[in-house]
Amino acid sequence: MLSTCYTFSAYFAIVIFVLGILCKVWKYAITPNPLKISLTPAPTNAAGVILRVILDASLFNSLFKSNKFIWLGGCALHLALLIVVASHIRFFVSPVPELIMLLQTFLQSIGIFIGAIFLAPIGYLFIRRVWVDRIRFVSIFADYFILILLFCIGLSGITMKYFIRPDLVAVKTFIMGLISFSPEPMPTNPIFITHFTLILILLAYFPFSKLIHSVGIFFSPTRNQIDNSREKRHVNPWDR
Amino acid sequence: MAKEKIEVPKLTGKIEIPRIKPGAALVCEHHKAKEQMLTELGYPSALVENWQEKAIAKMRELLNKYKSLKLYLDVCVRCGACTDKCQFFLGTADPKNTPVGRQELLRKIYRRYFTPAGKLLGGLAGAEDFTEEMLKEWYAYFHQCSQCRRCSLACPYGIDTAEISMAAREIMHSIGLGTKYTDEIILKVFNVGNNLGMQPKAIKSSLDFCVDEMKEAYEEKGITNIDVKIPMDVEGADILLVVPSADFFASPHIESLLGYAKVFHQAGISWTLSSYASEAGNFGMFTGSYDGMKKVASRIGQAVRDLKVKRLVIGECGHAYRIAYNFWNTLTGPFDTLDPKYPVPQHICEFTYDMIKRGAIRLDKSANDEFVVTYHDSCNVARATRMGDMPGGQFEIPRAIIKACCNKFVDMPQETIRENTFCCGGGAGLLTDEMLEIRIKGAMPRMQALKQVVDSHGVNFYVLICAICKAQFTKIFPMYGFPMDMVGGVHQLVSRAIIL
Amino acid sequence: MERRDFLKLGGIVAAAGAVAPASSLLYASKVESKNGNKYGMVIDLTKCDGCGECVSACRTANNVATFPDEKINNHLLRIAHVKSKFPNSQEQAIPLMCMHCDNPPCVHVCPVKASFVRKDGIVLIDKHRCIGCRYCMVACPYKARSFVFKHHEGSSNPEVPKTMHGVVEKCEFCVSRVDHGQLPVCVETCKKGVMSFGNLNDKDSQVSRLITSGRVHRVREDLHLGAKVYYLGL
């Protein structure tokens, strides 16, 4: 019963997640740019623009220039997120790739710190949101919700890693079953069920939330337009 | 509009982030556009009956037309990096004057009518109905943005509040809500050809007067062989110069016009102004109207073809150069008839810089020895255009010209110049008397930075390349205790230093 | 990081202790079995001829990292040959090992608390924790510790774990043998009876009697480290 229920909700959440994001991507991709609005000083060639977008997406270059504290919090959070997600790859492929095993070896020695640098910036960003009056003023419920959701996911993950351990083989069998369309029973560890439920909520909520910034950053016209309006005529697609 | 005496912030030389005062700037409102103006511009003459529906419909249209709008309404995470960047927030302390606070006004409506979360959860998802109070806030706050893009620089995703406030202004127009100041000016351009509504004859006589004055001034110094002309409507000239119409008569703008004339004269290149395209500025951008912007810009394309010129040069004007640099090619191009060897269009500073480099003009630095000069990067030039080949040329070229014209030059603090520059506080339709309070407060960060170099280096001349900045600062400087004649154009320095 | 240390760091889950699965209760009843022993060794140099049988026995029994390059070859036990400056003096062979100090400098400097003194006085390295920083090697005045520089097979005695590459090893008085009531390998191997091993707290043990005989010395006694390896005839 539990397994069936979760198998269905998992597919449901994944479908919403994937279709939701793809719809957004499609919309962002086809909505026209009537005018050149690159924020200068901007690169004057395509390679420069690609570099600019990559730097913004990976190192948060613009944020670094504007606010060091938010940058630090954001970087720590996203880096921890990246490492955590990368270390979850082992549940999705069999056999586990060598690279992920290397990462695992590294994480086994410092694992708890990753947990801490995942939770600490969430805490910092939450406190900052409540503490700084102008940011508190512009915050809406969704901003707090997403931080709490991520915090709970992180906390349940850490609990599973260090305190109430699920049977990892059962977990992997379940997940592999899901992604190969041959459902397997759901592990019964309560913390795993919590963790999994929260992740499904996150997935289903993702396309409708501000988390879509992860996709949107690649489409931002002030950053991804080449500064060459004098050299090359830009044509407005709806006003030819 | 506050009738009582406006309190001018004290200058300490430091820019501090204030504690928030919600609603502090709500009372400062533009005068609304008159019925007949709106009708003439093709908008409803007054707030229409079903304004909510119409506004939502317009918003839907814009969301499909502008990637920037579509994207920027979705991706903001309210990280707060922009909140201390806007001069209007720093000045007024109203949290709805922070970039994100301003955007949220539109985003709340967007969420309510366009996103599943907002439709289902309402306030919990940060959505709000489009009520009359909301419309009032829209009218106040979206007209308190000077579209300077300082926030976009700070934003990790490059969200540009200018794009959002332009959309909001266009939506408001579509339901019959405009500001008197910008609409009046756009109409003047449509009807007469320039923002000030100067008829060609008036321009001509003003220019003739100028030339005579200049001649006399030189004769007083004992130089008699000076014959600098300001030609107008000369067909077949090499260069068409388009300047903001304030340059035709207002002070200190006109000093720069003399500067351009002298540079052209000395370079020996034939040039002309156009009485038809007698305005570089384009307030269409301030109302967010693509069609308006296009209609204003089309006069330039027409003049280029009519006068059969080979090059197009823009005078000292901030948003005009942004539109010229980025939009003219799209709006009224392609400029096939112009000489492709030169950038189209070219900024006058690029032209002058080129002449200096080639040695075509010579400058006597000592003519400006009485000045300690600082340079104000005008926001639109700094963050939306480029001069020369290299990114960042818009910072280097004007500075290079200034340094060639005077001996004493200092920059204001790093975090207030170049791409981090503060707006003068008068851009994007704020340059009107009823908005004086916002203009004063919005200029505060810039004044603090200036105060710092005035105190430490004795700066006594403040040069820039924007007509709106010039008009704003000549009004605001005395209120902050700086002399009005401290403000000048880059070509004012050139005009004084150039050896004829 | 050990789970217990993580708990000490704490703050995250107060309830964690209650739910920690492998409960310490498993062992609670048996911890008391330590009976106040304090182990020490007496080496009678007058009997030692430096044959080196103890050294090779030690190597085999403890899987000591062995490399052909003498610079990185490890020793838990070695024999020093010294000759005094007096004329006609004879060369003397001195077996040297970890002195199992009561107050060991190596333990004080360990940044991860891998080196420690067991309740019965044996100085040990928790090799699961050692990060290979080698501060302890600098701190030890007896040069008793060595670092495993390279991977080695070290499978001469499968009963005892070898020391892995990147970790410090040293004489542990053959602790697992001692725990099972046996003598350290070197003591057992020496047929000449050079070494005696026993409980220093027991007045009747052989080691106590040899020490109270009054002729014993310790190496670098001036350092007051409380070494528990005594020498007769030094």
Place this chain on the structure above:
Amino acid sequence: MNKFMAKIVVLIFALVLLSPFVVNAVRGVMGSSATAIDLVLPESGECVKDKEYMRANHMDILKEARVKTVRDGVRIKDYSLKNCQTCHTNRDEFCDRCHNYVGVKPECFECHHFPTSKERKERCEGN
């Protein structure tokens, strides 16, 4: 961006988002339970705790035993690594299979010896 380009962009995003499915489809495990593993368990006898508990928590028991042994010299035969090896005689099929499956790298056998069957025999005879 024209429609063609937009389609390509969407496709790229789709590939990234669906990568777990894509990878497994490419590896040909779709629709089968070939991903599950089975362990070779000793034929007889009981473990020190029940099977489910050991599956999830054996590492804690081993670690606890390790700390007690190294730090306090308390050696309890039941929970020692050596004792595990008396029943679980095949490292490949017992230890490594699971660990490899879930991507965990235990470091026990970097130092500790996993006895061969011959050694195990000798040890038994010795007892």
